Amino acid sequence: MTTSSGARVSCEKRGHIMLIGIDRVAKRNAFDLELLNAFCLAYGEYERDSEARVALVFAHGEHFTAGLDLANVAASFAAGWTIPAGGCDPWGVFGGPRVSKPVVVAAQGYCYTIGIELMLASDINLCASNTRFAQMEVQRGIFPFGGATLRMHQNAGWGNAMRWLLTGDEFDAHEAYRLGLVQEVVASEDLMPRALWLAERVAAQAPLAVQATLASARQTIEQGAVAAAADLHPTVVRLMASEDAQEGVSAMLERRPGDFKGR
Numbered sequence: 001m002t003t004s005s006g007a008r009v010s011c012e013k014r015g016h017i018m019l020i021g022i023d024r025v026a027k028r029n030a031f032d033l034e035l036l037n038a039f040c041l042a043y044g045e046y047e048r049d050s051e052a053r054v055a056l057v058f059a060h061g062e063h064f065t066a067g068l069d070l071a072n073v074a075a076s077f078a079a080g081w082t083i084p085a086g087g088c089d090p091w092g093v094f095g096g097p098r099v100s101k102p103v104v105v106a107a108q109g110y111c112y113t114i115g116i117e118l119m120l121a122s123d124i125n126l127c128a129s130n131t132r133f134a135q136m137e138v139q140r141g142i143f144p145f146g147g148a149t150l151r152m153h154q155n156a157g158w159g160n161a162m163r164w165l166l167t168g169d170e171f172d173a174h175e176a177y178r179l180g181l182v183q184e185v186v187a188s189e190d191l192m193p194r195a196l197w198l199a200e201r202v203a204a205q206a207p208l209a210v211q212a213t214l215a216s217a218r219q220t221i222e223q224g225a226v227a228a229a230a231d232l233h234p235t236v237v238r239l240m241a242s243e244d245a246q247e248g249v250s251a252m253l254e255r256r257p258g259d260f261k262g263r
Helices: 033-048 070-078 114-121 148-156 158-165 173-179 188-203 207-223 225-230 232-240 243-253
Strands: 002-006 009-014 017-022 054-059 103-107 110-112 124-128 132-134 170-172 184-186
Touching (some): 033 070, 103 114, 114 132, 114 148, 132 173, 148 158, 173 184, 207 225, 207 232
Parallel strands (some): 054 103, 110 132
Antiparallel strands (some): 002 009
């Protein structure tokens, strides 16, 4: 099934996977206001779809994104752009709700500024070996305001993050892997097949357990380990009462994959 959240974004359901495609190919998938809004609405559609367990974000064409279309969005951001009604915040810094389910990102070609920040806000990232990255805001008189200053040093360490944030220099896929920005680097032709395989692996697991794992890890970052630890026991009590937990035990005893329903 294929739907659309706007002219700039494609949405397609494949089983329990929601494929969200950035589609402004003529402008190297640079985010203008229309693309920003459509992308947020696609995340909202994913969040509301009870059958969608994993989102796979990719880009049509040769490039993931050339970053923000500053000429188009500058006035809106200066006036205080907000997440559109019905949307979710893919970057987790613009004040809207975040999705509660996993997001896998597959990048190729240019992955600049807001594209890097999207990956930092996502859960599992892959890129093609030809991917080029740059957080170049300081070269444009602004600074990374989509989350890179919050998250890159958590992944890469302070010095590694500042090396790229303070210069705006371009780096390659293998440096992205060293920094922890991506978990796998693959050949261009293998990017989508590998990303789909990985999304399917996540989608095959118990959805309530996957979402609880994601929520606990996020809580640790946002509220600290003490707060997250306090919620571990109540959460596992809730999960133990689920049909999926019973199915997990049966599958283990019967030596077969679990058939999880999200209940």
